[in-house]
Amino acid sequence: MAPDSMTIRLHLRRLRVLEVLSDAVERLVVAVRDSRRVVRCPHCGFLTAKVHETRRVEVADLPYGGRPTTLVWHRRRFTCANCTERHTESHPEIAGKVTRRLARQVVRDAQVMTIKAISHRYGISWWLAMRTVRDWAELLEAERRRRRCKVLLIDETSLRRGHRYVTVLSNGETGEVLGMVRHRDARALGAFLSAQGRRWCRGVQVAVTDGSLSYRSAIHRHLPGATHVVDRFHAVRWFCAGLIEVRRRLQRLGPKGTNPAFDPQVFRSRYLQLRRLDRLEGEAIERLGAILWRYPELEVAWRMVQHLHGIYLAEDAEGANEALGAFVELWEEERFPEFDQVVSALLNWGEEIFAFHDTDRVTNGHLEGRMNKIGVLKRTAYGFRNVRNLAARTILISPAVA
Numbered sequence: 143m144a145p146d147s148m149t150i151r152l153h154l155r156r157l158r159v160l161e162v163l164s165d166a167v168e169r170l171v172v173a174v175r176d177s178r179r180v181v182r183c184p185h186c187g188f189l190t191a192k193v194h195e196t197r198r199v200e201v202a203d204l205p206y207g208g209r210p211t212t213l214v215w216h217r218r219r220f221t222c223a224n225c226t227e228r229h230t231e232s233h234p235e236i237a238g239k240v241t242r243r244l245a246r247q248v249v250r251d252a253q254v255m256t257i258k259a260i261s262h263r264y265g266i267s268w269w270l271a272m273r274t275v276r277d278w279a280e281l282l283e284a285e286r287r288r289r290r291c292k293v294l295l296i297d298e299t300s301l302r303r304g305h306r307y308v309t310v311l312s313n314g315e316t317g318e319v320l321g322m323v324r325h326r327d328a329r330a331l332g333a334f335l336s337a338q339g340r341r342w343c344r345g346v347q348v349a350v351t352d353g354s355l356s357y358r359s360a361i362h363r364h365l366p367g368a369t370h371v372v373d374r375f376h377a378v379r380w381f382c383a384g385l386i387e388v389r390r391r392l393q394r395l396g397p398k399g400t401n402p403a404f405d406p407q408v409f410r411s412r413y414l415q416l417r418r419l420d421r422l423e424g425e426a427i428e429r430l431g432a433i434l435w436r437y438p439e440l441e442v443a444w445r446m447v448q449h450l451h452g453i454y455l456a457e458d459a460e461g462a463n464e465a466l467g468a469f470v471e472l473w474e475e476e477r478f479p480e481f482d483q484v485v486s487a488l489l490n491w492g493e494e495i496f497a498f499h500d501t502d503r504v505t506n507g508h509l510e511g512r513m514n515k516i517g518v519l520k521r522t523a524y525g526f527r528n529v530r531n532l533a534a535r536t537i538l539i540s541p542a543v544a
């Protein structure tokens with residue numbers, strides 16, 4: 143035993159340092175044992191101190207004096223003197239191959255660091271770090287999924303840009319991500335809802351989706367009591383698509399390759415054209431007005447979109463209907479083919495768009511924020527291959543766990 147070994151204090155409850163096995167610059171290795179001599183037999187309840195055998199289990203701990211630290215836990219197997227059954231001890235500070243305090247720290251770090259960086263910091267393998275994060279997230283997920291959810295937000299994302307889609311479910315009231323399932327279709331959503339059980343499904347009063355047809359049948363089937371609402375931001379994106387197409391047609395000055403090919407003023411104000419009038423200030427209104435005055439068709443398309451914004455700005459369903467009516471009137475006069483898609487979206491999703499007014503005006507706002515965070519996560523990790531790894535880390539950051 144090294145002469146200074148007894149100066150090492152791990153501050154771990156009920157663990158005694160037996161000896162320092164290796165005190166190198168790059169790593170500290172300490173042998174430990176449960177300080178209790180006598181344990182209770184789980185089979186019959188009698189006390190026993192008869193050790194059948196002792197195994198050495200490596201357990202990673204928080205760094206000690208800046209060095210990654212490994213505990214060699216002398217884990218005992220007891221024989222009961224009363225019933226002769228054997229049992230292996232467990233320890234409250236140890237969870238598998240890591241101490242609980244290291245697990246907590248790894249989980250905190252996983253909200254801001256890559257798994258690779260974490261494994262380097264604590265001298266553990268990538269797999270152990272990921273495993274620790276996943277175990278924790280699974281507990282959190284189970285806890286969140288048990289609780290009642292009145293507003294269910296349903297959205298989709300991909301593991302890597304553009305492929306392998308997953309469905310993301312969150313609680314609209316708390317902002318907590320409840321889970322992530324492979325694919326973005328009725329079957330994926332149906333599987334999640336079946337797993338939640340009928341009682342939980344009956345508690346869902348509002349389901350918000352992004353307006354992809356694929357989820358609709360699963361909502362009707364599993365959530366018959368819920369009002370289905372199309373997320374406001376997705377609906378507004380549909381509305382704006384018509385205006386964008388009209389602008390693209392009008393801004394062209396000459397054939398491809400000529401310079402300039404587009405009217406730069408129209409092109410540069412493209413985001414301004416999409417803004418809601420009530421969000422524009424003096425100078426911006428003037429700039430926009432000058433452009434719309436030069437392009438009367440653009441002006442009509444712009445007014446059509448403003449009426450569509452009115453569906454959401456209205457106080458109630460009646461006001462929303464008036465706004466829609468004003469849009470339809472303009473559309474019947476002009477019949478821009480660019481707005482055909484907008485009209486068919488309104489026909490297909492009218493009920494789910496107007497339901498906004500019957501459901502305390504819920505939107506996917508929470509979820510959109512979440513999606514941005516997931517985006518950052520994916521970029522940090524250079525995309526994910528494994529759905530469960532992405533799900534685990536998403537659950538930890540939404541909302542952040544302390």
Ligand SMILES: [Zn+2]
Pocket residue numbers: 183184185186187188222223224225226227
């Ligand atoms: Zn016993």
